[in-house]
Amino acid sequence: MTKIKHSGYVCSLDYAFQRVGGKYKGRILWHLSEEKILRYGELRRIVWDITPKMLTQTLRELENDGLIHREVYHEVPPKVEYSLKEAGQELIPFINYLREWGEAQLAKEGMS
Amino acid sequence: MTKIKHSGYVCSLDYAFQRVGGKYKGRILWHLSEEKILRYGELRRIVWDITPKMLTQTLRELENDGLIHREVYHEVPPKVEYSLKEAGQELIPFINYLREWGEAQLAKEGMS
DNA sequence: TATCCTACGTACTAAAAAGATACTAAGCTG
DNA sequence: CAGCTTAGTATCTTTTTAGTACGTAGGATA
Numbered sequence: 001m002t003k004i005k006h007s008g009y010v011c012s013l014d015y016a017f018q019r020v021g022g023k024y025k026g027r028i029l030w031h032l033s034e035e036k037i038l039r040y041g042e043l044r045r046i047v048w049d050i051t052p053k054m055l056t057q058t059l060r061e062l063e064n065d066g067l068i069h070r071e072v073y074h075e076v077p078p079k080v081e082y083s084l085k086e087a088g089q090e091l092i093p094f095i096n097y098l099r100e101w102g103e104a105q106l107a108k109e110g111m112s
Numbered sequence: 113m114t115k116i117k118h119s120g121y122v123c124s125l126d127y128a129f130q131r132v133g134g135k136y137k138g139r140i141l142w143h144l145s146e147e148k149i150l151r152y153g154e155l156r157r158i159v160w161d162i163t164p165k166m167l168t169q170t171l172r173e174l175e176n177d178g179l180i181h182r183e184v185y186h187e188v189p190p191k192v193e194y195s196l197k198e199a200g201q202e203l204i205p206f207i208n209y210l211r212e213w214g215e216a217q218l219a220k221e222g223m224s
Numbered sequence: 225t226a227t228c229c230t231a232c233g234t235a236c237t238a239a240a241a242a243g244a245t246a247c248t249a250a251g252c253t254g
Numbered sequence: 255c256a257g258c259t260t261a262g263t264a265t266c267t268t269t270t271t272a273g274t275a276c277g278t279a280g281g282a283t284a
Contacts, residue, residue, distance in 0.1 A: 010139075010161055012214030013207065017138050019217075020210070023242075026129050027122075040261050049122060051243055056262060076251040077259040087217060094209045095125065098132070101202055102124030105131075135272080152231055163273060168232060188281040189230040 019065050024050055024058050026095050029084065032068065033092045037083045067091065131177050136162050136170050138207050141196065144180065145204045149195045179203070 009015040020026060024047055031046050032038055038046070044055055059082060062068045067088035073079040084092075121127040132138060136159055143158050144150055150158070156167055171194060174180045179200035185191040196204075 011211075012218055013138050013142055013211045014214075015218060016210040016214030017133075017135075019214075021129075021133050023129075023133075026125050030125055041259095044261095051245090052262065053244090053264090054242065057242095072261095075260095076249090078250085078261050080261060090213055090216075094206045094213075097206045097209075098128045098203075099123075099125045101206070102126075102128030102131075104202075105199060106124055106127060156231095164232075165234090165274090166272065169272090184231095187230095188279080189228090190232075190279085192231065 019067065020091060020095075022058065022061070024054065025062060026098070028058060028062065029067065029088055029091055030095050030099070032082060032084050033089070033095075037081050040080050040082070043082065062088070131179065132203060132207075134170065134173070136166065137174060138210070140170060140174065141179065141200055141203055142207050142211065144194060144196050145201070145207075149193050152192050152194070155194065174200070 009018055020029070027047055028043060031043065035042075040055070040059075043059075044050065044052065047055065050058070059068065059070070063070050065087075066085055069083050069085050071081045071083070073081070121130055132141070139159055140155060143155065147154075152167070152171075155171075156162065156164065159167065162170070171180065171182070175182050177199075178197055181195050181197050183193045183195070185193070
């Protein structure tokens with residue numbers, strides 16, 4: 001039984017942050033938007049600092065929140081593909097904005 | 113000695129999320145962009161579910177990251193005003209977008 | 225002189241998130 | 255039947271985050 005909480009939120013901003021907050025969600029969504037489809041193992045390599053447990057957990061949360069799609073192929077060895085759903089796609093423009101902001105900040109920091 | 117970490121980050125997106133992530137940062141920035149200037153006590157009332165300790169801690173982090181300005185008036189009773197700095201201002205479009213996304217999602221959820 | 229006010233600071237504690245590491249399923253190949 | 259592969263699980267420990275409760279300064283007011 002996967003535990004899903006963010007049961008209550010005080011406003012839409014709070015709601016949104018509960019869905020994209022967390023250490024890896026932004027990066028996972030970003031990579032999915034770049035590659036369109038990624039397998040579990042590929043995500044694990046790209047988001048290199050994530051542990052399998054955290055990856056599974058994070059993907060499940062994103063799936064439960066309707067941001068990504070999980071396609072299971074009943075093969076051996078197993079194959080599972082992840083892709084963005086519409087709600088997830090809609091988040092990409094501002095994840096991108098945030099990325100650019102981060103880059104600009106890093107550049108400024110470097111200069112000071 | 114205030115402990116500041118987010119010492120290491122793996123990319124600009126990671127960097128950015130470490131600055132705006134956290135339970136209340138988005139909301140604080142948002143309210144500051146709406147009201148321009150807010151005192152500690154005002155923020156405490158607006159972000160009604162925050163404890164004084166978390167508010168102080170969060171404001172310190174935002175200040176250390178250069179997102180907000182803290183103006184202390186040496187009066188009694190004390191008066192401290194908070195406002196956005198440029199780096200913080202630049203995050204507002206993103207936060208606003210996220211807010212709208214959250215609203216749309218909530219509306220969709222309500223319908224299903 | 226006691227009490228109030230505002231914006232904190234400081235323990236200490238509890239809860240949540242994250243991390244490390246080992247293990248499983250299940251069929252194919254040699 | 256041992257070993258390989260992929261996509262996870264399970265369990266335990268550590269780290270981080272959040273919350274409670276109380277303390278402080280110092281002028282204003284009763």
